[in-house]
Amino acid sequence: MFLKKRFLALLAVFLFVAYAVYRLEPYVRIQMDDRQLSAILESEELDAEIGYLEGSSRKLRFLQIGQDRSKPLLVFIHGAPSSSAWWITMMRDSALRAEANILAIDRPGYGGSGLGNPMTSVREQAENVAAVIRSRRQPRQKVVVHGSSYGGTVSARLAMDFPQLVDGLLLQSASMAPKEEYTYWITHPTSHWSLSWLLPSGINTANHEKLAHQAELEAMASEWDNIDAPTVILHGTDDWLIYPRNAYYACDKLTGAPTVVHHMVKGKQHDLLYTAPKLLKHYLHYLLDRV
Known part of the structure; x- marks a missing residue:
């Protein structure tokens, strides 16, 4: 009986570890170094510049594709845990490349931007992203920003603090309302130094960001009327990670935006990049046409 219980306990541990590896592997794989990222871009036949600023x-x-000053600049800001490689599926779209230069940025703590070294201040993240946009933007070039998940939070902060840099804004599945998101129970214990070393670097960054979300979103609450760019809010009705109430919250707060399009995608969850890509591209073209 004792051996049977021991066997079952070991089996349970093995299955748990196997499941954890299965769930975490995509987030580890997406944190590519320059060589891996270059190989992926080459396999996709994408002539993209990989650079640092x-x-x-x-x-x-x-990552940037195109430097045609006659086109607007389309900026992609990823969620957590992710990297600029998340946007390769969008970068391969010939219609987007024909209409805009495309710039994807590794947020602090991910990819090539200090992987595993979290930056929990959304204001500070927006300042760093703004510096990259300024450096890559051509004179008088219009800028459309697409932020996904927590990248949407950073994008909103960017539009609040640097309205002169943002001419169009797409907030997709974005975390915007304090306390309106799901937090895994394991996030708290694994964020402690005694356990955090066990986690992949990107997950560790995401953990620290997650635990700072509420305070950071509360700090943004009085700044929403600074956003003066046409804005699209896109959110799945069944999003269990970043609750749909985030979209309604932002709609109420965007009093300074000349246009607000609010689209709840029926039956969709958090990952609209894969479940509703045509809809994302539709609204990106909408914003690019406006600028």
Whole structure:
């Protein structure tokens, strides 16, 4: 009986570890170094520049396709845990490339921007992202920003603090309302130094960001009327990670935006990049046409 219980306990541990590895592997794989990222871009036949720029407090890595000053600049800001490689599916879209230069930025703590070294201040992240946009933007070039998940939070902060840099804004599945998101129970214990070393670097960054979300979103609450760009809010009705109430909250707060399009995608969850890509591209073209 004792051996049977021991066997079952070991089996349970093995199955748990196997499941954890299965769930975490995509987030580990997406944190590519330059060589891996270059190989992926080459396999996709994408002529993209991989570069680094000093931000206000962190060197950030970026990918860029196109430097045609007659086109607007379309900026992609990823969620957590992710990297600029998340946007390769959008970068391969010929219609977007024909209409805009495309810039994808590794947020601080991910990819080539200090992987595993979290930056929990959304204001500081926005300052660093703004520095990259300024460096890559051509004179008088219009800028459309697409932020996904917590990248949407950073994008909103960017539009609040640097309205002159943002001419169009797409907030997709974005965390915007304090306390309106799901937090895994394991996030708290694994964020402690005694356990955090066990986690992949990108997950560790995401953990620290997650635990700072509420305070950071509360700090943004009085700044929403600074956003003066046409804004699209896109959210799945069944999003269990970043609750749909985030979208309604932002709609009420965007009093300074000349246009607000609010689209709840029926039956969709958090990952609209894969479940509703045509809809994302539709609204990106909408914003690009406006600018």
